[in-house]
Amino acid sequence: MSRLSLSQIPLPLWLLLALFGLAGCSTLISPQSPILLDDPWIEHSVEGRDSAKGYFRLTNQGDQPDRLLEIKVEGVGMTQLHEYKLIDDQERMVPVPNLTLQPKETVALSPQGYHLLLFNLERPLDSGEKRKLTLRFEKAGVVELLVPVAHEEPRDEDKPRHRLPPR
Numbered sequence: 001m002s003r004l005s006l007s008q009i010p011l012p013l014w015l016l017l018a019l020f021g022l023a024g025c026s027t028l029i030s031p032q033s034p035i036l037l038d039d040p041w042i043e044h045s046v047e048g049r050d051s052a053k054g055y056f057r058l059t060n061q062g063d064q065p066d067r068l069l070e071i072k073v074e075g076v077g078m079t080q081l082h083e084y085k086l087i088d089d090q091e092r093m094v095p096v097p098n099l100t101l102q103p104k105e106t107v108a109l110s111p112q113g114y115h116l117l118l119f120n121l122e123r124p125l126d127s128g129e130k131r132k133l134t135l136r137f138e139k140a141g142v143v144e145l146l147v148p149v150a151h152e153e154p155r156d157e158d159k160p161r162h163r164l165p166p167r
Ligand SMILES: [Cu+2]
Pocket: 082, 083, 093, 094, 115, 116, 117
């Protein structure tokens, strides 16, 4: 079973991190932060291609909007949030500089919609490994978590679940 590894997260952060699944479905979720992050994963890289995609789901359970301002993945030169848009009747990927999460809104990244695009891979993304993902939110602040690399979306029991720390 894959889980977030506390040892690789700086102490002050991990004290604030909310982790899912110490035994099956038990949760350790910080009550202070209204942002939930579910089901993060990164596609393994394909030989000869210098990019890969990543996904997760964000839910703002609070009463205030928040904005995702910055995304970094360990060992990756640049990571952008993209969405598909119809431009001149052609579906194109366009960068989304920041994503606003309205109160009670859930935004799911998926192969058909929003996704992370990881460019300039410093080393291949191999199935089974984990990479540190850093997200910076305007209100919720910075969160780091380890995200599994896989060839397809992980099964439910292997999915980390996570609540962002309060500011
Ligand atoms: Cu893209």
